[in-house]
Amino acid sequence: MRAGPSQEEVRRHNLGTLLRYVHVHGATSRAELTSRLGLNRSTIGALTAELATAGLISEEAPRETGRAGRPSLVVRPESARVYAYAISIEVDRIRAARVGLGGHILDRREAERPRGMQVIDAVQPLAGFIRDMHRGVGDDARCVGGGMAIAGMVRRADGVVRLAPTIGWVDENVSGALSTELGGELSSELGSGLGDGDPGDAGHFLVGNAADVSALVEHSRGAAVGCDNVIYLYGDVGVGGGIIAGGRRVSGHGGYGGEVGHMVVNPQGHPCSCGSRGCWETEIGEYALLRLAHREDQSGSEAVLEVVDAARRGDRIARQAVRQVGDWLGFGVGNLVNIFNPEAVIFGGTLRDVYLVAAAQIRSRLNAVALPACREHLRLRTPELGEDAALIGGAELAFERLLEDPLI
Amino acid sequence: MRAGPSQEEVRRHNLGTLLRYVHVHGATSRAELTSRLGLNRSTIGALTAELATAGLISEEAPRETGRAGRPSLVVRPESARVYAYAISIEVDRIRAARVGLGGHILDRREAERPRGMQVIDAVQPLAGFIRDMHRGVGDDARCVGGGMAIAGMVRRADGVVRLAPTIGWVDENVSGALSTELGGELSSELGSGLGDGDPGDAGHFLVGNAADVSALVEHSRGAAVGCDNVIYLYGDVGVGGGIIAGGRRVSGHGGYGGEVGHMVVNPQGHPCSCGSRGCWETEIGEYALLRLAHREDQSGSEAVLEVVDAARRGDRIARQAVRQVGDWLGFGVGNLVNIFNPEAVIFGGTLRDVYLVAAAQIRSRLNAVALPACREHLRLRTPELGEDAALIGGAELAFERLLEDPLI
Structure with missing residues (x-):
């Protein structure tokens, strides 16, 4: 518990809030900042002057609007500098x-x-x-x-x-x-x-x-803007999870939270690299898909894409492989939906490819596992920032x- | 994003912070409040005066301390009023x-x-x-x-x-x-x-x-004080979960988060009342224990206690039943530990009874499922406030x- 901030702390907080706003939303007029941040015009002017002096933002007149009156200056982050x-x-x-x-x-x-x-x-x-x-x-x-x-x-x-x-x-x-x-x-x-x-x-x-970090980026400027409860899944050989609950990252005591790839979904399943057995990633990761598609000799996201493409073209074995991976994917997402009641689940990496051909299968299994109230406002999505999210x-x-x- | 608070907002925040402190910690000297809340003595005095006028706290001189100087007044919540x-x-x-x-x-x-x-x-x-x-x-x-x-x-x-x-x-x-x-x-x-x-x-x-609500109470004044990442489990016929991540409750979009009892742990398991199959509560809830102990004709927490007591006395069937429930309990906790990296897991309701006789079994399975980093500072605990937590x-x-x- 902590008492309220001093005036100096408030000023620094406001500087950070304004800079964060243009960092996330890009160029913004002073008028919009005034309304979004709930501060008056002179305060906004003082803050932008200070940030401009520090070289963090620039201000310029907007293009001719054709409207009467002095136009509101546009504030931009100094992205190039x-x-x-x-x-x-x-x-x-x-x-x-x-x-x-x-x-x-x-x-x-x-x-x-x-x-x-x-x-x-x-x-x-x-x-x-x-x-x-x-x-x-x-x-x-x-x-x-x-x-x-x-x-x-x-x-x-x-x-x-x-x-x-x-x-x-x-x-x-x-x-x-x-x-x-x-x-x-x-x-x-x-x-x-x-x-x-x-x-x-x-x-x-x-x-x-x-x-x-990808979850946070999709949350602030990608597929989950406006959603405060988000599960971001990234698949390759393993499966990583970035979870946002109540607008904040679930990081755990030491920072290790979100290891959803090691949620055991199949107690009788395959051994996992972590030493356990039947972890989610043994059923939905790259090795699982390639094993089910009879392509154990291959590896990498290109090989995964080939299986997904073959499934899309109607190849029977590839279709069965994708369907089974989709089934386990929906199963695990169902468990997470019961735990987190999220608004959005985002499928990244190879899971994006699987999702795009097995969405119906995923939804069907998810719906069987997840309680109706927990999934009622849930949307399944692909990343907007793609591979750039990690950078x-x-x-x-x-x-x-x-x-x-x-x-x- | 919101700009910093006004002075009036700060004052109200400080009033709330002070009242919350004595609500949670009980009688506290003004000196301690000054140090805990990071406010100066005169501010604390003004806040306590206002709260006393509102009838929310009382102040009195402490018992004779034997130390020189004027003793610091003790602030108490008006619990009786x-x-x-x-x-x-x-x-x-x-x-x-x-x-x-x-x-x-x-x-x-x-x-x-x-x-x-x-x-x-x-x-x-x-x-x-x-x-x-x-x-x-x-x-x-x-x-x-x-x-x-x-x-x-x-x-x-x-x-x-x-x-x-x-x-x-x-x-x-x-x-x-x-x-x-x-x-x-x-x-x-x-x-x-x-x-x-x-x-x-x-x-x-x-x-x-x-x-x-029980999780929040154990977090603020019970078995998980000082822990910011906590999983509280309550068992009876079903299994409920209250999860605190980063000091805040994981409630989900509509408020339905924490339904860990419906995490499917055994895809080939028993049908669940929710319509799914193999939910965690079908393996660790009251019905599971009584079924395994060949006491399907009984029900309620007393019946669970009788099985646990029988196991403690060496009854073979009861011991096997408790061990199997403990195994599934450790399994599911292991999954949650990988997802949340908590400092404390608290076993409430009938799960408390199971934990007290099957702790070794639970730990063993948990350790097999959970990644070492995720469980390294984990403590397993029983509730301090027991059945009062819900009230x-x-x-x-x-x-x-x-x-x-x-x-x-």
């Missing part, structure tokens, strides 16, 4: 991007990640990507830090990757390794962007679970501190 | 209580509820209980309203009980029925306590799911509005 670096570490690839305030990807690089690639071999090309992108950045631009999304369990306290079973990493300080690889000047620029100088061993990148979400980790207190 | 009525509707009984600010049960009544009892037959004795308790209340006491806990799915918008499968009620306006039954003067006293005059058809009682929690629904704004 204020940015964060984002890293995404996935089963089959590694990606890096430079993301501007407002969530615009300004530049990007990617490389394949052979399965089994270790941390040291991943951070070298990633550091190269960042150096390469950094060469193209103007002198007047400001880096506010770096963020990293990874398909694994991330300790909130220090960003250590405790377990990324599908990537094969255990207790890895990936941010520290990448910061060391970046070395000297660039690393310290990232560090000063973060506003805290030497981060110690933890490195300069804030680390989050890929499904978690934008990684950058959001770095932007978050700026938005909390824009004058740091 | 400010109260709410609480109702609990359970599978086998109905209860009513008068609960003082601070969460003290001042008076209580209860009656058996034969299975199959309808709403109209339940609200008559409940109204009688309230009238009876009300006769003993002094003229200077103030009723702030009424709350009701029920083992069912409650629509947040209007308190309608959508589905209470173990109680046998569907789409019932229980609060409206009870308010009508109370009638006239008493009902309007409850209504003015709630501060909103005519509630329309919804009745004067705020309604919540029993496991939800105190029901009253909290009514107190909540007062705590939000004590000067309403």
Whole structure:
């Protein structure tokens, strides 16, 4: 329990609220900000002046409206000048991007990640990507830090990757390794962007679970805008979950919440990489679909797409495979719907492909498992930001501190 | 997104924060309030004066401390003078209580509820209980309203009980029925306590799911104090869940979240009252235990206790039954731990009895299902407030509005 804020805290809160609004919604007129934020015009004017001085927003007259009276200035985030670096570490690839305030990807690089690639071999090309992108950045631009999304369990306290079973990493300080690889000047620029100088061993990148950060991005600017209860599922070899309840992420005590891929759905099922048996991802992940389609010799999202395409063309075995995966997908979503009573479930990664051909099967099983009241306003959706969500979400980790207190 | 609060909003927030503090923690010195709430002494003095004038707290000098200097006044909630009525509707009984600010049960009544009892037959004795308790209340006491806990799915918008499968009620306006039954003067006293005059058809009682309100009470003043991620399980014929994530209740879009009893754990299992098959409650609820113990002809929590006692005494069939229920209990908790990464799981109702004799079995299965990171700080606990949690929690629904704004 805490008492109410001081006037200075209120002012900083208002600065952050205004900056967050244009970060999420893009260019907004002062008139709209006045109404959306519930502040009067002179307060809005003072706040935008302060943010403009800090180089975080710009203001300009709108295009001619043809209406009488002085038009309201339009406030824009300085997307080209204020940015964060984002890293995404996935089963089959590694990606890096430079993301501007407002969530615009300004530049990007990617490389394949052979399965089994270790941390040291991943951070070298990633550091190269960042150096390469950094060469193209103007002198007047400001880096506010770096963020990293990874398909694994991330300790909130220090960003250590405790377990990324599908990537094969255990207790890895990936941010520290990448910061060391970046070395000297660039690393310290990232560090000063973060506003805290030497981060110690933890490195300069804030680390989050890929499904978690993607869920937040789809919630703030994608398929789940306006929904306060959202389940975002991301499938590849494993299945990750990012859950938003009451408008806030369900992260759990240590930051490991949302491991829905390891909800056991079939006690008599297949062994899972986690050591348990019959976890949801053993029934709906890439291996399950390829096994059921008699394509155990293949792997990767391309192979999944081929099965889905074959099913769409009427191939009997592929159709049965997709149907069975869809059935288990609906089953597990039904369980989650009973637990969370969400408005939206979003299918990302390979689950998107499965959903697009097996929606009826998924709905049918979901409806059998989920209580009517829990599913009555539920919508099933595909991501709007697609694969960009992990990059934008990684950058959001770095932007978050700026938005909390824009004058740091 | 909303801008920061005005000074008047801050003052009301501070009044609520102070009142909430003594409501939850009991008598507290002004010195401690100053430090806990982060406000200065004169502000605390002004707030307590205002709350005392409103009749919500009292202040008195502490007992002689033997220390030099003027002792700090002790602030107490006016538990005997400010109260709410609480109702609990359970599978086998109905209860009513008068609960003082601070969460003290001042008076209580209860009656058996034969299975199959309808709403109209339940609200008559409940109204009688309230009238009876009300006769003993002094003229200077103030009723702030009424709350009701029920083992069912409650629509947040209007308190309608959508589905209470173990109680046998569907789409019932229980609060409206009870308010009508109370009638006239008493009902309007409850209504003015709630501060909103005519509630329309919804009745004067705020309604919540029993496991939800119990979870909040164990979180604020029971077995899960200091834990921000908590799963409270309550078992009888069904299994209800109250979930707290990041310090806040997971209620879902319509208020139906937490239906963990209908998480399907055994796709080949028994039919459930909800229409699905193999729901968790079909494996760990009262019927499952009595079936496994070859006592299908019995029912109720006493019968469950007899099986547990028999198991404790070494009865082979009872031990097997308890062990199997414990195994499924650990299984489902393992799934929830992967989803929520909680610090505490609390076993209430008949699950408490099962936990006390099958803890090893539960832990063993839980550890096999839950990922190590998700369970590393997990503690399994029994409720501290026991059966009182539903009554105190029901009253909290009514107190909540007062705590939000004590000067309403």
